[in-house]
Amino acid sequence: MLVNQIDTRQGTNSTPEFSHGNTLPYTGIPFGMNYFIPQTTFDNTSWSFSPMSHQFAGIKITHQPSPWIGDFSDFIVSAITGDIDLKADVTNQMGSYRPDAATFNPHYLSIYDQRYETKTQVAPTTYGALLKYTFDEINPKIIIHIPKNGSFILNENKNEIKLLIKNYDSHFNDDFKSYASLKFSNKFISTLITHQDNPKYDSMILSFNNIDELLIRLATSFISYDQAHFALKRLTNLNFESAKKTAQETWQYYLDLISVSDYNTIKMSTFYHCLYRTFLFPQRCFELDSNNNPIHYDLYNDKVKKGYLYMNNGFWDTSKTVYPLFAILIPKEYHQMLLGFYNSYLESGYLPKWLAPDERGMMPGTLIDAVIADAAIKGILTKSEIRNFLKAMLKSANQESHDTRLGRMGMKDFNNYGYLPSDKYSESVNQTLDYAYSDFCISQVAKLLYEDKIAQKYSHSALNYQNLFDPKTGLMRPKDSSGNFKSDFNAIRWGTDYTEGSSWQNSFSVYHDINGLKKLYQNPNFIQTLLKLSNQKPAFKVGGYGFQIHEMTEMVAIDFGQIAISNQPSFHLPYLFEYTDHPEYTELLIKQLVNQFDDTMNGFPGDEDNGSMSAWFIFSCLGFYPVCPGSDEYVFGIPIFNKATIHLPNxxxxxxxxxxxxxxxxxxxxxxxxxxPLKSRSLKYVQIINGGNLDTELCLLPYSKENIELPFSLSN
Incomplete structure (x- = not known):
């Protein structure tokens, strides 16, 4: 599919109460430092773009990875014409556009503002963009809005402006800021700085002679004015069309990594829209010095350092799908990202959990362990790098920080009890299960280094999930410090002991030992419990949340039992039937679940989350899925397309x-x-990466599939 056929508005029709993706229509370069969106409100909100709105506030330079995280280092560039009250409230300057007449592509953004009779075009670069304005009316002006706290420096030639943006309250750096340089093709004749109180913006208005066209070259930096200016100089000889062409070719390379053909053009289009989404995050947080060597700002220690750094990624989400896809499609970039994550470890003292740009400490566990183990098992890391990462994994797992955002909490209790007691810790079930899975990942990495004692220790603690299993219900239940299951158990009650779900969504998060989990079941047995999971109503109790959160609403909306495919804990649930005598149930579920996705503004059944839901769709269409990142297996489902070809990096x-x-x-x-003939229910990574042909024959009614090798599990 051509990149100019991708509409970046997929999944953007979302609110805090209901998510069709909670995405933004990012125009940029894959994994670039900045993205560009049209802002449709001047309200200071994470939902700054609505595909239904006809308002146009300007082009927002954004770094928002999720509305629940929020934006930082953002500012807006607006174009207006005519005589208006420049001291009026900023909301009075809102423009108007027709969404159906605008162009929203990954490599190109074009909007015609009907109020100001101005065409705005954006061609992105890795560290900035070229913005082209065409004016059909007189008295053109450019307004730069910086939320919360900003400042402006003009050069003597009146054709360049420097910005200081300070609108992120970092937990680790009171002085975190970013810089931008903008160079104009025409000189401005006057300037005016205004301060808006509701919402608070620092704004600079640049007035120009009556010109028909204006080109702005823009570059940003997290390091300094000089570094932003240096990045800007790299754009000196780049015109708008050449920048657009470079961005287009870059995106096309990534989209061409997988070729699909099918009679269902909507599913094909959805596939490529999702493929675009998987190559947005993590974003670069490093820059290039004069010798094109990577450098970055260490915001924990307020220093500029050598090496890579990446931001805007939540590993609780992306570890499940994104990085196992990167292992197949872009292992070199995956390797570079890991080097950046290692620098985060060196600078903060702990492996990252949620970077934006520093550690946010969101979500339970330390599931970057799965990202590391997956790369190590698949040969993406060198031996020395594996050794360094093992030390980092062990420190992050054992040395508690005074800051709960960093590392694991409650490790003394976890080691003492074999679980986190519910009377001491919130989300204790999810924390326990994620710690057990991370311990499996540590054991996998230790085995590669022949560290047998470490491997044995963490293989043993990886079984701690068993301590919360209740054979009477077939579900994971919280325990207190006395070893008693928490009373007043309700299987559909959300929160308190569980993360973004109830026991139904979270009890099967034993990715590394599904076969071992099966052995714990008595009556009901494993498959009976999975059938109950699938066939019951999508009922819920708000529980510890105290109100209906959007994930509850979305689970009810798709009406797929308790399989809340709208959120990450349920991603692997349809594939669990592959571990039973009825893998055909997996095939049936996947065939139906992919219908919950499309290429429209309502494109996702829940929060897309940094490419994680898009990667789930991609795997599910290809016919295999990484149930256990950190192993070398991809469990079979059912392919959706007549033909798909993965163009491998080798x-x-x-x-x-x-x-x-x-x-x-x-x-x-x-x-x-x-x-x-293939008897296994999974593919090995090496079977994919070495190339070959996988042929699948579908049928109307299922055949018996007994005596087929089950997928990987710790208990195998």
Whole structure:
């Protein structure tokens, strides 16, 4: 699919109460430092763009990875014409545009403001952009709005402006700020600085002679004015069309990594829209010095240092799908990202959990451990890098910080009890399960280094999930310090002991040992519990949240039992039937669940979250899924397209062909790998990366699939 066929508004029709993705229509370079969106309100809100709005406040330079995290180092560039009251409230300057006449592409943004009769175009670069304005009316002006706290410096030639942006209250750095340099193709004839109180913006208004066209070259830095200016100089010989072409070619390279063909053009389009979303995060937080070497700002120690750094990523979300996809498609970039995450460890003292740009400490566990283990198992890290990461994993797992945002909390209790007691810790069930999974990941990395004692220790603690299993209900339940299950248990009550769900969504987060989990079941048995999970109503109790959060609303909306595919804890639930005698249930569920996605503004069944939900859709369409990142296996589902080809980084191809692929054929009859019958229910990473041909035959009714090798598990 061509990049100019991607509409970046997929999933943007969202509110705090209901999410169709909670995405923004990012125009930029894959993994670039900045993204650019049209802002449709001057309210200081994370929901700064609505696809339904016809208002246009200007082009926002944004670093927002999620509305629940918020934006930082952001500012708005607006163009207006005519005579207006420049001292009036900023909201009176709002423009107007027709959404159906605008262009929203990954590489190009174009909007015609009907109020000011001005066309705004954006062509992004890695560290900035070229903004082109075409004026059909007289008295053109450019207004730069900086939320909260900003300052402006003009050069003597009156064709360049420097910005200081300080609108992020960092927990670790009271003086965190960013810088921008903007150079104009025409001199401005006058300037005016205004201060708006509601909402608070520092704004500079630049007036120009009556010109038809204006080009702005823009570059940013987290390091200094000089570094921003240096990045700007790199754009000197770049015109708008060449910048647009470079961005287009860059995006096309990434979109061409997978080729799909099918009669269902909507699903094909949705696939490529999701592929675009997977290459947005994490964003670069490093810059290039005069020798093109990476440097970055260490905001924990207020220093400029050498090396890579990345930001805007929540590993609780992305570890499940994004990085196992990167391992196949872009292992070199994956490796570079890991080097950046390691620098975060060196500077903060702990492996990151949620970077934006510093540690936010959001979500339970330390699931970057899965990202590290997955790369190590798949040969993406060198031996020395694996050794460094193992030390970092061990420190982050054992040395508690006085700041709860960093590392694991409650490790003494976890080691003492074998779980986190519910009378001491919130979300104790999820924390316990995530710690156990991380310990499995540590053991995997230790095995690669032949650190047998470490591997054995953490393989043992990876079984701590068993301490919260209740055989009577078949679910994970919180325990107190005395070892008693918490009383007054309700399986559909959300929060308190669970994260963004109830026991139904979270009890199966034992990615590393599904076969071991199965053995704990008595009556009901494992498959009976999975059937109950799937077939009951999507009922819920608000529980510890005290009100209805958007994830509850979204689970009810899709009406898929307790499989809340709208959120990450449920991502692997449809694939659990592959560990039973009825893998056909997985095939049926996946065939139906992919229908919850499309390429529109309502494109996702819940928060997309840094590419994690998009990557789930991509894997599910290809027909296999990484249930356990940190292992080398991808568990089978059912392929959706007639044909898909993965263009591998080693120059080889992995071809996926599906025969008898039609809506009524919802089951797999047989699979062939390189013309040989495939008995396993999973693919090895090496089988994919070495290239080959996977042929799948679908059928109307399921065949018995007994005596087939089950996927990886710690208990195998």
């Amino acid at each position: 120059g080889k191809q992995f071809n996926i062909k599906t025969n008898r692929n039609c809506p009524q054929n919802q089951f797999v009859q047989k699979r062939m790998l390189n013309d040989q």
